[in-house]
Amino acid sequence: MCIRDSLRCPDRRNLPIGLEGLVLLRTAPAIGAALIAFVLAFYPISGQFGVWMFGYVVVFGMSIIVFGFSTWFYLSLSALIFGGIGATTSVQIRHMLVQRETPGQIRVRVTAVNVLFIGASNELGELELDVTAVLFPRWSLVILLRLLLRVCGSGFSHNWRNRIVFR
Secondary structure, three states: OOOOHHHOOOOOOOOOOHHHHHHHHHHHHHHHHHHHHHHHHHHOOOOOOOHHHHHHHHHHHHHHHHHHHOHHHHHHHHHHHHHHHHHHHHHHHHHHHHHHHHOOOOOOHHHHHHHHHHHHHHHHHHHHHHHHHHHOHHHHHHHHHHHHHHHHHHHHHHHHOOHOOOO
């Protein structure tokens, strides 16, 4: 589920905004992504990739939970900026891990499949959100999906704790 997809939900009673506010909220994740891309260009992550990745996934998840409960425009805007920071950094680390840990003979194929699955998951996430946005109010949709992500992410991190990505 993309951050911007939660803005499509029809329940806007919690956050009454006009068209200008919606435009600012839609651009907030891109602002966060640009900020962290600029920082990572000068200060790249050099070790403990798994710890960094799960940390940024937590930042992403918590920012969406804050956005789901927020009734104040500036808090929502800040939460979406932090969501863009978390999402961009975790994706960048995942791509870096695929490039680093894959043998050279099959690196191109593995990268192609990785990009294909990331693109497909984004499209399926948008479809899922469009269907569920009609059925549930915005706050419950955002919170329930993020809590499910936290449960899945914590189980994944528990299984991978002794793997090479945490060294």
